Amino acid sequence: MAYALDANQFGFLVRAFTVLLALGLSYIAFLSWRRRKRRLMLLVSIAFLAYLARDVIRLTEIVLPGSTSPVLISMSDILDLVTLVLIFFAVVKE
Numbered sequence: 667m668a669y670a671l672d673a674n675q676f677g678f679l680v681r682a683f684t685v686l687l688a689l690g691l692s693y694i695a696f697l698s699w700r701r702r703k704r705r706l707m708l709l710v711s712i713a714f715l716a717y718l719a720r721d722v723i724r725l726t727e728i729v730l731p732g733s734t735s736p737v738l739i740s741m742s743d744i745l746d747l748v749t750l751v752l753i754f755f756a757v758v759k760e
Contacts, residue, residue, distance in 0.1 A: 682725060684721050685722060712752055723742045
């Protein structure tokens, strides 16, 4: 008997791994900033934190559908913009 994931379970797993990856990348970038004191790494760390916050909001939508308010959903879109802007500044600075 084969076990297959449905779309909701697969989406949850992907989002959960994305949250863990964003947390790990943010931590690594923060440690790099602490060692070298380069502003670029601080921008990258904050960008990963914004991405992490966005994914936590989206993970909440999967776990508890309908429980997130429209304000949180629009914050998720704003966090997308913040992430892109911070990565852009990090690339331009280097």
